[in-house]
Amino acid sequence: MEERTTLVAETPFQRLMMERALAMAKEMEQAGNAAADGRVLDELETLAMARGRDFTRGALEGALQLQVDELEKKLRTAATADAAKDGVTKGPRHAKSSRRPAM
Numbered sequence: 001m002e003e004r005t006t007l008v009a010e011t012p013f014q015r016l017m018m019e020r021a022l023a024m025a026k027e028m029e030q031a032g033n034a035a036a037d038g039r040v041l042d043e044l045e046t047l048a049m050a051r052g053r054d055f056t057r058g059a060l061e062g063a064l065q066l067q068v069d070e071l072e073k074k075l076r077t078a079a080t081a082d083a084a085k086d087g088v089t090k091g092p093r094h095a096k097s098s099r100r101p102a103m
Contacts, residue, residue, distance in 0.1 A: 013062050020058060024051050 009015035028044060028051075035043040 013066055016062065017059055020055055024055055027051065 007018055009018055028047060031047050032040055032044050
């Protein structure tokens with residue numbers, strides 16, 4: 001009997017990682033079922049190493065990209081807020097010019 005479980009992804013990144021993990025699990029099952037007698041361990045180990053590296057690389061890239069996107073969003077928000085603050089786009093004037101008047 002097939003067991004079903006519902007997983008809830010809270011973010012698009014989590015959904016993507018769940019989909020990748022499920023695809024990897026299905027591929028492992030198919031490879032195990034298709035492997036010749038006496039070759040199951042070797043076939044699955046080879047597949048797990050290759051797909052595991054791809055999975056981990058993708059997870060790392062995705063997690064890092066999320067951090068980059070969040071930082072860029074914060075920087076854009078800060079830049080927009082500073083530029084729009086009271087309509088002032090220049091700093092306060094602290095000192096007069098030290099130039100001598102023309103004669």
